[in-house]
Amino acid sequence: MRVNKLTFAALAVTATLSLTACQSGDGGKGPSDPSSASTAPSPGGGSPSWSADQGGGKASGGKSSAGPGTPGQGTAAGTGSGANGKAAKCRTDELEITAMDNTIDGDPDGTVAVQLKNRGSRDCTLSGFAGVDLKTNAGSLSAKRSGEQAGAAVLKPGKSVAFGINYPINTSGGSGVRVTGLLVTPPDETKSVTLDWPGAATLPVTEGPGSPVKVGPIGSAGQGD
Template sequence: MRVRNLAFAALAVTAALSLTACQNDETDTAQGAPTTAPTASTGTIPTGGPASKGPATNGPATSKPGKTGTPPTAAPADSGTAGKTAKCRTADLTITAADRTITGDPDNTVVVELKNHSGKDCTLSGYAGVDLKTPSGALSADRSGQPVGTSVLAPGKSTYFGISYPPNNTGGSGLRITGLVVTPPDETQPVTLPWPGAGSLPATDTNGSPVKIGPMGSAGQGQ
């Protein structure tokens, strides 16, 4: 009986030792494992790649500057007319006429002078209106078709244009001329002058006027 108890005790001791050894093996295995889980690699941004969207770490964040350019300046409301010289009005001008017929020319010539007495610059451009007064009524002159220019008249300065008409060589009385009416370009107020040329035009049945005028500046003082 004693022998069986000793044998049983020996088996119990052996089993206990075996169980302890198994527990030690499990404990060693657990102690050899890492204490923290591995983390993923963050890498580095390649040169030229997109910048980080996170906040700056070396100073306070600053707001993006706005546009600093100077806004365009608006053009003056009346820039289209600023600096232009006013047109000469009839009241600004002294208008005279003189005979400037040159012997041997096929036509007679009267030159009209327009002198600026306004005390300020003014301009004349284009053709004047010209009518010859006759007992039968006004005879309007036709334009010669010469190119038009612009004359800028300083105070006391003049410009000229010519009136050409055929001489009356018919031997008859023809059409008598009693006066000259001149209206400056772009004006409605005329000036009536004595007629300085030949006393009559040849009578004609042709259409159109035998009297022709040139534009401003088409004649000179001595012409």
């Protein structure tokens, strides 16, 4: 009986040692793996590597080449400038528009110079041709564009530029067509202004299609400053 008890005791001890060895081996590997992963540096900038004060959006925004301090990116807001730092178009309400007789003695045609002055607080651009219509007792007469090269002008506040209107002088001896007013529409605008006509009182009656009145491009008259 004593021999049997010793045998069972020996078997129990052996089984216990074997079970302890197995648990020790598996347990050593189990907790070590997640511990190693959580402390390793993350090359891709994963969530374990960022703290609450190091958010990805904040870091990239502060270093972005297109941030608020970059030239050409948001710096033109409120200045009236357009894309690439260019001055925006002059609007009709920003311009003081006047007309004056500019006919030179001896010229076969009469000339009226129309001046456009920037009365706003920002630089603006005028380019191409303005729209010109003469009001007459026979109806409205639209001026056609001359063959001159169309240019552009950047007007600083208080500065002006002018263009010319050429018309035939009435030498027929007849009453002709009476001019009662001048309608000017700045380039790229739809709003017009009505002015008194400072030129000759009448135009000759012409036969055939087309308008005898011609308008030059912006800068074609020497009245700007």
